[in-house]
Amino acid sequence: MNIGNRIAELRDARALTQEQLATTLGISRAALSHYEKNRRQPDFDTLIKLADEFNVSVDYLLGRTKRPEITLDPVVRQFVDDLELSEQEILERFSLKVDGTKLSPEEAKRFIAFVRAERSMETNG
């Protein structure tokens, strides 16, 4: 997925014409067409205007991420990192809720400490 496709996709989703979006961005329709056809690269200013306009991340526009969210909450990110939950197969199937309620960051931390403590006892005892 490249930037052109993403722009066209987002524009279509809003039922905007190239003319309309171009005007909003302050560029010519021709330029926008070039972007959508991956013949030109918008400058950073226009890139950010696009991201703002569609409320997506630049990473998404560039096809670097599959989802448009800007970033995950850092706490969640940290949580995932700490748990070493990085294997896709696993992650496809699980997220951490207990009895329907998400684990809070504090709970996650305590969880980790808990597991470590238990293991430590197993090892030493």
Place this chain on the structure above:
Amino acid sequence: MNIGNRIAELRDARALTQEQLATTLGISRAALSHYEKNRRQPDFDTLIKLADEFNVSVDYLLGRTKRPEITLDPVVRQFVDDLELSEQEILERFSLKVDGTKLSPEEAKRFIAFVRAERSMETNG
């Protein structure tokens, strides 16, 4: 915060010289210097190489976000957003890791009991 500052910042944090980073990126040192001084804008290819190299989001490089986190893979995102961690699922296919070691079913069970107990205490106390 503009891209130049971010690049210089990240490069300094790794104690890399412009020469070293430029080589890694496959560009001239002069070009990198221009980027850091905000005299030129790297093309998308270089932009993404930079983000990959430093493991940050392009949004961060562009100064669009304050934190460097990249958007997680959608699978991870889903994992975080929505998962019900039932004991049955845990027993069947749960494989959280802590410190690189998989959680055993017993550990998973204790974990759930642990979370429930804590929540109970919060609710009642």
Place this chain on the structure above:
DNA sequence: TAGATATGATACATAATGTATCCTTTGCAG
């Protein structure tokens, strides 16, 4: 203080961009 190292500044050939304009397709009213 000379030499090495790192980085900023500059010039200029080269490459990319922005826009006007033309072309093609599609939908639809008559």
Place this chain on the structure above:
DNA sequence: CTGCAAAGGATACATTATGTATCATATCTA
């Protein structure tokens, strides 16, 4: 059908930005 208009793709070309070599300017340090 036919003609028209809207939308978007293609092209040409003047303009602008970029990449790099090279020079200049610190900053260490032996």
